[in-house]
Amino acid sequence: MIKEGDGDRPQLAPISAIIVNHNAGALLGNCVQAVLGQVREVIVVDNASTDDSLAPLRTQADQSALRLIESRQNLGFAAACNLGVQTAQQPYVLFLNPDSLPGSGTLARLLQVLQQHPEAGMVGGLLLNPDGSEQRGGRRALPTPWRAFVGAFGLTRFSRCWPRLFFDFHLHRQPLPQHPISVEAISGALMLVRREAMEAVGPWDEGYFLHCEDLDWCLRFHQKDWDILFVPDAPVVHHQGISSRARPLFVAWHKHRGMLRFYRKFFRQHYPGPLMWLVAAGVWLRFGLVAVHHTGRRILDAVVGQRHD
Numbered sequence: 001m002i003k004e005g006d007g008d009r010p011q012l013a014p015i016s017a018i019i020v021n022h023n024a025g026a027l028l029g030n031c032v033q034a035v036l037g038q039v040r041e042v043i044v045v046d047n048a049s050t051d052d053s054l055a056p057l058r059t060q061a062d063q064s065a066l067r068l069i070e071s072r073q074n075l076g077f078a079a080a081c082n083l084g085v086q087t088a089q090q091p092y093v094l095f096l097n098p099d100s101l102p103g104s105g106t107l108a109r110l111l112q113v114l115q116q117h118p119e120a121g122m123v124g125g126l127l128l129n130p131d132g133s134e135q136r137g138g139r140r141a142l143p144t145p146w147r148a149f150v151g152a153f154g155l156t157r158f159s160r161c162w163p164r165l166f167f168d169f170h171l172h173r174q175p176l177p178q179h180p181i182s183v184e185a186i187s188g189a190l191m192l193v194r195r196e197a198m199e200a201v202g203p204w205d206e207g208y209f210l211h212c213e214d215l216d217w218c219l220r221f222h223q224k225d226w227d228i229l230f231v232p233d234a235p236v237v238h239h240q241g242i243s244s245r246a247r248p249l250f251v252a253w254h255k256h257r258g259m260l261r262f263y264r265k266f267f268r269q270h271y272p273g274p275l276m277w278l279v280a281a282g283v284w285l286r287f288g289l290v291a292v293h294h295t296g297r298r299i300l301d302a303v304v305g306q307r308h309d
Contacts, residue, residue: 012065013111015039015192016088017096020080021054022047024098027239029056031098036064038107039094043087045069045080053098077188078204078213085203093198097189099239100127109234110192113180121197121226122218124186125234126176135238137187139171139230142219145267145279148259176232183230184222188214190236197226210251212258219266 017035021028021044028044035042042064046054048071060066069083081095092111096102106125114123127138141147171183191214201220204213218228263279271279 012040013038013092013107014090015092015094015107015111016041016043016084016090017094017107018081018084018088019044019096019098020047020077020084021045021049021098022074023049023051024053025051026053027101028053028098031096031100032057032066034101035094035096035107036066038104039065040090041065041067041088043067043069043084044098045071045084047071047074047076047080076206076209077211078208079206082203082206085198091195093193093195095188095191095193097238100189101237101239102190103235106234106236107192110231113229113231113234114192114194117180117227117229119227120194120229121201121221121224122186122191122193123180123229123231123234124190124192125231125236127187127189127238128235130237130239134172134176135240136170136172137189139181139183140185140187141171142184142215145263145271145276148263148279177230178232180229180231182227184228185215185218186228186230188217189238189240194226197221197224200224201226207261208258210258211255212262215262216265 015038017039019028019031019035019042024031032042032044044054044057044066046068054068054070057066057068067087069087071080071083075083085093092114094107094110102125110123110125114120117123124138127135129135201217201224205216208216221228260280263276268276
């Protein structure tokens with residue numbers, strides 16, 4: 001919360017917070033309450049939720065800076081973000097997952113860093129697991145086809161000898177920096193974006209339904225010469241995957257489909273065809289293994305349940 005010299009009244013940050021919700025349950029209300037009172041506008045875009053996550057907010061939306069946009073169909077994350085942007089009025093736009101809980105000074109710190117670095121188009125904070133450990137994705141390098149190949153086959157173990165060749169794009173395994181640093185990508189779970197940069201880069205790519213749209217946007221920001229900063233002293237607790245636990249195969253399908261779209265969109269012209277075919281085969285092989293794993297667990301759970309009955 002930003003305070004200026006008008007008695008003890010807080011100066012709300014000139015931020016429109018956009019929260020895309022799909023069956024996030026009580027976590028949505030906690031997220032909204034953590035943001036309200038810190039920013040001038042909170043916009044919840046609901047993707048056809050079937051739970052009661054919106055119920056506590058409907059009355060509040062009539063009495064505060066909270067706005068609700070309720071879609072009758074699940075538009076996907078990118079399309080819902082773009083829908084929220086159409087309503088947003090502030091010069092800075094925060095994209096925040098409903099299962100995230102920013103610290104009391106996190107949004108003010110992110111805004112401060114963004115205002116201090118005019119070359120930066122977006123900033124992200126320190127994503128934490130509920131146990132306090134750093135979550136992957138908050139700071140990362142872009143997963144090029146080669147980097148993805150290295151990660152998929154565990155070749156990062158050779159990074160000590162050949163760091164450039166076997167680079168690990170999961171930067172959370174590196175020591176936490178002491179000050180904001182430039183990174184190739186941050187997580188869509190928490191992005192504070194300068195409207196000027198957003199208008200130069202263009203909207204989220206709605207060709208992605210779920211996953212990889214944040215990597216796409218980060219790469220496009222770099223292509224337009226906007227820097228991206230990771231702010232280590234801006235913590236956010238992220239209860240990752242709450243909305244997706246009920247439909248793991250649905251989420252896995254769109255995640256792998258998004259990965260292929262990302263690779264084809266940005267790297268098809270830079271890698272030989274056989275390598276891209278190998279990447280595609282690897283992506284779908286990985287999805288197949290994930291599908292077998294989830295199906296096996298469901299069958300096992302059903303058998304165990306019948307035995308207990």
